[in-house]
Ligand SMILES: Nc1ncnc2c1ncn2[C@@H]1O[C@H](COP(=O)(O)OP(=O)(O)OP(=O)(O)O)[C@@H](O)[C@H]1O
């Protein structure tokens with residue numbers, strides 16, 4: 145196990161019970177999707193895993209010590225005053241990686257995210273999809289073992305989203321990292337994941353845990369296979385049944 | 389709008405107004421102690437140029453020192469506020485009291501206390517008090533305007549509070565600070581002139597005092613010359629600060645980006 149959530153509850157100061165009794169184990173190398181209705185605590189769960197907030201009850205533990213963790217938000221969340229390369233270098237600068245090396249690593253991450261040649265552009269000069277790529281490059285430049293993504297592609301159009309899904313799968317396979325991915329899209333979770341955790345709202349809790357045993361690598365053609373349709377149907381049914 | 393229009397249009401208007409003014413004063417034979425013609429103003433300036441320029445310099449000096457102090461003090465206090473809510477809660481009300489109290493009313497007291505031996509110190513203090521608040525309040529607001537997700541991201545990557553301040557809050561606050569500085573530059577000049585006017589006679593040598601003096605002697609043309617110098621000084625200060633703002637923000641901030649192209 146890479147990480148284990150044990151009977152987590154989170155009650156905010158406002159009194160909102162965002163999560164109640166959530167237990168979840170994530171193994172090394174998984175690409176786990178969290179799906180569920182708005183307000184069921186997906187973002188809260190991700191922030192708990194990252195250690196940005198503390199649980200009210202229960203515990204978050206990491207078997208091998210807290211791994212290098214990177215976070216990708218729904219919005220690109222770039223620093224508008226810094227160029228693309230400087231943005232991608234953020235984690236490296238904070239770790240005091242020497243400037244040369246940091247630049248080289250950030251540039252490599254940008255190239256992998258398909259942004260070669262845009263190193264010195266400013267965020268405002270980029271399209272929404274490109275900004276999201278910068279945000280992903282910034283995350284992978286940190287060489288995380290655990291990548292947390294909160295609806296990273298929600299604001300993008302379908303072709304851009306699918307292209308980024310494929311890029312993400314490539315990164316995941318090459319780097320062997322563990323990804324926890326929040327999405328509203330059943331199809332996205334069915335396409336990407338090794339496992340889908342279905343959550344319910346009020347209070348936020350785990351309703352179902354579905355392992356997807358379809359083969360990798362997956363590509364565009366996978367979207368038209370019966371296995372894909374079956375997986376999507378299974379996730380949809382879980383959301384509908386358990387929530388109702 | 390292209391550059392030619394941006395500068396040519398106001399310049400043309402200015403020339404037209406001055407010409408009309410000159411023509412009207414001459415045609416109606418208005419006495420020079422009521423409304424001087426532009427040529428009279430020019431003559432008054434030439435007649436006393438060295439001492440007027442010395443006064444201009446004196447006012448500029450007070451303004452610049454006060455502005456620099458306001459900049460350093462306002463930013464330092466805003467940073468302190470951003471690091472400690474307790475300090476902010478304790479001091480901010482007093483900063484507001486300073487701001488809402490008309491400084492002109494306090495000026496005579498400050499002149500007695502601080503300016504007894506060194507009038508220029510009192511002048512600087514008064515101008516500083518006027519200029520300080522917009523920098524403090526704007527910078528405080530700017531330091532609070534950071535993207536919370538970015539703060540979280542920096543924390544996740546191990547940044548401490550000073551790194552968050554330096555890498556995130558500072559750049560976020562910069563446009564606010566520069567906006568405040570633009571206001572403060574003009575206010576420092578106003579503060580300096582008001583202080584000179586209140587300080588009056590003797591040791592004060594700035595344009596504020598010279599205007600009072602010219603008024604007392606009914607030297608209206610000279611008064612106009614002094615007013616014009618002050619206006620030019622104000623414009624120069626504003627233009628300099630605008631240029632600094634533009635240079636600092638041109639790559640990224642909405643306020644200075646061209647709409648197209
Ligand atoms: N900082 C906070 N303070 C108070 N309540 C909060 C806070 N953050 C989240 N909540 C509440 O906790 C609940 C879960 O929020 P969360 O953002 O985790 O949901 P989500 O599943 O990510 O929703 P969405 O799909 O809309 O992003 C909501 O009711 C929300 O209002």
Ligand SMILES: [Mg+2]
Pocket residue numbers: 186187188294
């Ligand atoms: Mg969310």
